[in-house]
Amino acid sequence: EMAKELHVLDAMVRTDRRFQGDLGDFFHKTYIPIQNIWKQLVTVFRAGHHVRNHLGNIFMIWIARGNSHYLSSYKDALRVMSLKNNYHGTDLLESLTAIGERMPKSSEVLVKGRHSFTADEVAKLAQDHGLMSSYATTEDLMLESASGRLGRLGADLSNSRVGRVAGGASNFVDHHGKLQHFIQILKQESAQHGKWGKLSKAELVKRAVNEVKRAHPDSLMLTPTEARWRFLIPFYTWFAKTLPFAMESAARN
Numbered sequence: 001e002m003a004k005e006l007h008v009l010d011a012m013v014r015t016d017r018r019f020q021g022d023l024g025d026f027f028h029k030t031y032i033p034i035q036n037i038w039k040q041l042v043t044v045f046r047a048g049h050h051v052r053n054h055l056g057n058i059f060m061i062w063i064a065r066g067n068s069h070y071l072s073s074y075k076d077a078l079r080v081m082s083l084k085n086n087y088h089g090t091d092l093l094e095s096l097t098a099i100g101e102r103m104p105k106s107s108e109v110l111v112k113g114r115h116s117f118t119a120d121e122v123a124k125l126a127q128d129h130g131l132m133s134s135y136a137t138t139e140d141l142m143l144e145s146a147s148g149r150l151g152r153l154g155a156d157l158s159n160s161r162v163g164r165v166a167g168g169a170s171n172f173v174d175h176h177g178k179l180q181h182f183i184q185i186l187k188q189e190s191a192q193h194g195k196w197g198k199l200s201k202a203e204l205v206k207r208a209v210n211e212v213k214r215a216h217p218d219s220l221m222l223t224p225t226e227a228r229w230r231f232l233i234p235f236y237t238w239f240a241k242t243l244p245f246a247m248e249s250a251a252r253n
Contacts, residue, residue, distance in 0.1 A: 035142070036154040047169075061181045078095065082096055087175075111187050113191045130179070133220060135168075186208060188205065
């Protein structure tokens with residue numbers, strides 16, 4: 001999984017380097033920096049954007065997986081995230097206490113059935129398989145490709161105090177949606193009558209990760225060809241990946 005993402009990242013960097021000369025200066029110093037600043041202002045810095053993303057995530061999960069284990073997976077996702085509790089501006093321990101929950105012990109079993117998964121195991125699997133990406137990746141920002149005065153302005157905006165809080169909110173929403181979906185799949189498919197049948201633990205994790213990534217894509221999940229369009233079309237990832245999965249899930253379920 002990580003090898004695939006590194007391949008895409010390499011393709012994105014190589015695509016970026018193809019813009020040279022006057023065209024390259026325009027892209028790196030004007031077009032991409034302005035796009036980055038605009039994207040941050042209409043997404044990361046708007047509270048309504050995070051609320052809509054959260055609602056969109058939980059609706060997408062419900063379309064794909066239905067009611068079974070839905071609520072418990074929602075809560076368990078918050079509990080797994082509290083193991084690190086590293087979301088700027090958000091104290092998950094206080095949030096859990098407010099809803100009558102607690103941080104799990106790392107050895108606590110969250111998923112039981114044919115296969116079992118502890119809280120620590122779920123967190124590590126999500127991290128190792130690229131589900132816990134940064135908000136810059138999720139929001140399709142291209143900070144690494146911007147240069148010049150406008151590029152520095154975009155980076156300063158992202159690194160400001162308000163930017164770090166807004167980025168923490170974006171990370172929180174994205175990670176929670178992916179973890180909830182991942183945990184719900186593990187719970188449903190570890191049951192005796194999972195729709196995928198009797199899979200090995202490794203195969204179950206692989207298929208679960210693939211479904212989560214299809215439902216909640218980011219720029220690292222683009223093919224090398226699609227990565228080229230990312231530079232030209234704002235929010236290309238959403239049009240190319242999220243919308244088709246939503247339509248497919250709605251039609252299937």
